[in-house]
Amino acid sequence: MEPYTQDLRHFIVDNFLFGDQSGRFAFSDTDSLQELGIVDSTGVLELVCHLQERYGIAVADEELVPDNLDSVDQIARFIERKRRDAKLVRAS
Amino acid sequence: MCGIAGIVCQDRDDRIPISLPRMISMLHHRGPDARRMHVEPAAGLAHARLSVIDLRGGDQPLANDDRTLWITFNGEIFNYVELREYLERGGHRFRTQSDTEVLLRLYEERGRRALADLNGDWAFAIWNSRSRTLLLSRDRMGVRPLYYTIVGRTLLFASEIKALFADPRVSREIDPESVDDIFTVWSPLAPRTIFGSVRELPPGHSLTWHEGHVTVSRDWRPGFVRKSHEQLPDRDAEEQLRAHLTHATRIRLRADVPVGAYLSGGLDSSIVAALAAGERGRAGNGAPPLQTFSLGFDAAEFDERSYQRHVVAALGTEHHELQCTPADIVRVFPQVVWHAEAPLLRTAPAPLYLLAQFVRERGHKVVLTGEGADEVFGGYNIFKEAKLRRMWSERGRASRRAALVKRLYPHLPHLQRQSAALLQSFFHAAPDDLAHPCFSHLPRWSLTSRLKMFFSDDLRASVDGRDAVAEVVARLPADFASWDQLGRAQHLEITQLLPGYLLSSQGDRMAMAHGVETRFPYLDPDVVAFGTSLPDRLLMRGMREKVLLRRVGRTLTPPSVWKRTKQPYRAPGADAFFNTVGPAKAGHDGDDADYVNDLLSPSQIRRDGLFNPDAVSHLVRKFREGKAIGVKDDMALVGILSTQLVIHHFINHFGTDTHGALYTGSEALHRR
Numbered sequence: 001m002e003p004y005t006q007d008l009r010h011f012i013v014d015n016f017l018f019g020d021q022s023g024r025f026a027f028s029d030t031d032s033l034q035e036l037g038i039v040d041s042t043g044v045l046e047l048v049c050h051l052q053e054r055y056g057i058a059v060a061d062e063e064l065v066p067d068n069l070d071s072v073d074q075i076a077r078f079i080e081r082k083r084r085d086a087k088l089v090r091a092s
Numbered sequence: 093m094c095g096i097a098g099i100v101c102q103d104r105d106d107r108i109p110i111s112l113p114r115m116i117s118m119l120h121h122r123g124p125d126a127r128r129m130h131v132e133p134a135a136g137l138a139h140a141r142l143s144v145i146d147l148r149g150g151d152q153p154l155a156n157d158d159r160t161l162w163i164t165f166n167g168e169i170f171n172y173v174e175l176r177e178y179l180e181r182g183g184h185r186f187r188t189q190s191d192t193e194v195l196l197r198l199y200e201e202r203g204r205r206a207l208a209d210l211n212g213d214w215a216f217a218i219w220n221s222r223s224r225t226l227l228l229s230r231d232r233m234g235v236r237p238l239y240y241t242i243v244g245r246t247l248l249f250a251s252e253i254k255a256l257f258a259d260p261r262v263s264r265e266i267d268p269e270s271v272d273d274i275f276t277v278w279s280p281l282a283p284r285t286i287f288g289s290v291r292e293l294p295p296g297h298s299l300t301w302h303e304g305h306v307t308v309s310r311d312w313r314p315g316f317v318r319k320s321h322e323q324l325p326d327r328d329a330e331e332q333l334r335a336h337l338t339h340a341t342r343i344r345l346r347a348d349v350p351v352g353a354y355l356s357g358g359l360d361s362s363i364v365a366a367l368a369a370g371e372r373g374r375a376g377n378g379a380p381p382l383q384t385f386s387l388g389f390d391a392a393e394f395d396e397r398s399y400q401r402h403v404v405a406a407l408g409t410e411h412h413e414l415q416c417t418p419a420d421i422v423r424v425f426p427q428v429v430w431h432a433e434a435p436l437l438r439t440a441p442a443p444l445y446l447l448a449q450f451v452r453e454r455g456h457k458v459v460l461t462g463e464g465a466d467e468v469f470g471g472y473n474i475f476k477e478a479k480l481r482r483m484w485s486e487r488g489r490a491s492r493r494a495a496l497v498k499r500l501y502p503h504l505p506h507l508q509r510q511s512a513a514l515l516q517s518f519f520h521a522a523p524d525d526l527a528h529p530c531f532s533h534l535p536r537w538s539l540t541s542r543l544k545m546f547f548s549d550d551l552r553a554s555v556d557g558r559d560a561v562a563e564v565v566a567r568l569p570a571d572f573a574s575w576d577q578l579g580r581a582q583h584l585e586i587t588q589l590l591p592g593y594l595l596s597s598q599g600d601r602m603a604m605a606h607g608v609e610t611r612f613p614y615l616d617p618d619v620v621a622f623g624t625s626l627p628d629r630l631l632m633r634g635m636r637e638k639v640l641l642r643r644v645g646r647t648l649t650p651p652s653v654w655k656r657t658k659q660p661y662r663a664p665g666a667d668a669f670f671n672t673v674g675p676a677k678a679g680h681d682g683d684d685a686d687y688v689n690d691l692l693s694p695s696q697i698r699r700d701g702l703f704n705p706d707a708v709s710h711l712v713r714k715f716r717e718g719k720a721i722g723v724k725d726d727m728a729l730v731g732i733l734s735t736q737l738v739i740h741h742f743i744n745h746f747g748t749d750t751h752g753a754l755y756t757g758s759e760a761l762h763r764r
Contacts, residue, residue, distance in 0.1 A: 015719070018707035018710035018711055019709075019710045020545060020704075037538070041510065042722025046719065061510075062513050069514075070517075079390065
């Protein structure tokens with residue numbers, strides 16, 4: 001999960017915090033990005049676009065739920081699960 | 093409709109004969125037809141005239157019979173005919189046919205009590221040369237602008253801030269608190285303006301200056317007295333509203349030049365156009381058809397031309413359409429900010445600037461508009477959204493609510509994809525929010541406040557600990573908490589966004605940039621009093637907006653219009669600023685407008701000091717890569733660019749050239 005969390009943190013700082021590294025918008029890997037106001041309703045779709053571009057993951061509408069997308073850890077787990085599922089599909 | 097300016101001072105001020113002509117010349121666009129001044133020791137009034145009523149006799153400043161009272165007046169008193177009759181019955185003999193003389197004589201007879209008798213849009217100054225007292229007054233809703241500043245023992249006032257800056261003594265520094273206001277509630281909280289030294293006279297207020305002492309007092313505030321019409325049967329309410337609107341439109345057709353109408357394709361402006369066309373019909377067969385004017389956009393999501401054409405066909409108006417492209421918006425945006433004199437969070441004023449130019453080129457000086465109906469009759473999405481958020485905080489089926497959110501925002505494609513669970517996380521209301529007096533507006537203000545992440549460290553430090561929302565709360569009427577939810581939300585719209593942004597940056601300033609006067613039947617005092625006394629069931633029923641107004645529309649407009657759900661007026665957004673100038677290009681390798689690159693460059697951002705250059709560079713890159721898809725990024729880019737334009741126009745490039753003539757940032761951009 002580690003490589004995903006690093007990349008996700010970088011994406012979030014770059015895309016939603018416009019490079020701010022001052023610590024004013026510090027967030028942990030388990031913090032709710034919505035509650036902190038970092039990701040809003042448009043931000044969810046920006047995040048989904050990033051997952052599709054960067055990891056080749058197709059995200060279905062019904063997967064757009066907080067359990068998958070609310071914190072860095074949840075997103076990383078979601079990527080892992082999606083890539084594992086995709087491999088299984090290819091293998092079968 | 094005109095521009096006004098003036099100077100009064102406690103001691104003799106040698107600068108009056110120098111500054112006053114410069115001040116009024118800055119307002120030439122508001123009044124291109126004539127320019128006059130009245131100067132006496134230590135006081136001067138000036139007027140730039142747009143001739144609308146009494147074309148030959150209406151010159152100003154105008155004096156009373158014994159020349160002790162002098163008036164300079166911008167606006168129209170629509171009930172001047174009735175007021176004149178009243179004054180004539182009392183023995184007054186008039187020298188002109190103008191509404192200005194009516195206003196002055198009424199003031200002479202009744203003093204400040206006269207203000208309550210006025211049905212109109214005004215900003216005026218009356219100078220009493222005997223008592224050496226100045227009165228400034230502004231209309232109830234804030235249609236016409238009026239600013240003032242105090243330098244030592246001298247007060248200067250004008251219709252626009254740029255006229256005050258024509259006097260070199262007036263400081264042009266940005267007020268950090270105003271920037272904080274704008275990046276929270278979209279406009280400075282009056283009387284603040286973006287410039288620290290300049291005050292706005294708030295809507296419905298008067299200012300008195302006497303011997304250097306200034307007193308500002310409130311003359312009017314909107315009341316919400318739902319109970320008074322609680323028992324009114326729907327049919328009676330409909331008849332009364334129609335009668336009020338008919339009268340409001342009729343007296344707004346009073347002019348000695350033709351009056352046209354804006355047509356958006358929505359319910360509000362269509363009703364006004366229908367009533368105006370009806371009045372034309374009453375005038376007889378010889379009357380030429382009503383001229384209507386509208387905007388069209390290439391992008392289907394903004395374009396309402398099919399609805400406009402239904403109305404034109406139904407009413408038989410002579411219609412004029414202006415096609416507005418993203419490149420047009422980019423081209424005029426610097427002039428838009430020059431006229432708005434404030435940072436903007438949306439590009440939406442730009443098409444209205446172009447529309448006013450289009451109207452003027454077709455020989456019209458006066459247009460009716462549908463502005464104000466959404467505030468007074470419950471039309472805005474923010475009212476529905478507040479209802480939904482409140483519902484969502486209670487128990488119930490999330491899937492149904494998600495469907496309602498999606499119906500509420502058909503123009504936001506990203507919302508359409510999202511699950512009920514996710515939408516709930518965005519639209520649910522926390523218990524603290526539910527108890528907040530400004531519950532309806534918290535999401536808008538909180539979204540806008542996120543833009544402050546672009547503030548520079550210096551700006552952030554200077555507004556540290558400040559809370560613009562708390563200041564809004566502190567200004568609310570004492571019994572606000574006892575008002576119904578919709579009434580509270582309407583009050584916030586009517587007292588905040590309407591005067592602070594819609595009537596100014598998007599209204600008066602865009603129209604008067606081209607000498608076009610806008611008139612607003614929905615802001616007639618009787619219409620506003622009636623609307624704010626209606627019970628909820630006649631405003632919003634379920635998720636259906638403007639219930640009563642729609643019933644009036646049923647008899648005046650085509651079904652395609654009165655059955656329509658409100659479509660907010662929107663214009664192409666900030667991505668227009670990137671790669672739209674020059675030949676149209678599909679990719680992201682086109683030429684951005686030069687001024688955009690210059691004003692958003694890290695070096696310029698650093699020099700001007702309000703924003704963080706790194707964060708702005710990230711934002712610009714996001715736009716260039718085509719990845720900025722959200723409202724927040726859009727508002728950030730437009731807000732930063734327009735603030736940079738304010739600094740460019742009014743601070744970095746405002747002054748006198750080597751010949752002593754004033755030049756402005758707007759001209760400097762074009763000289764390059």
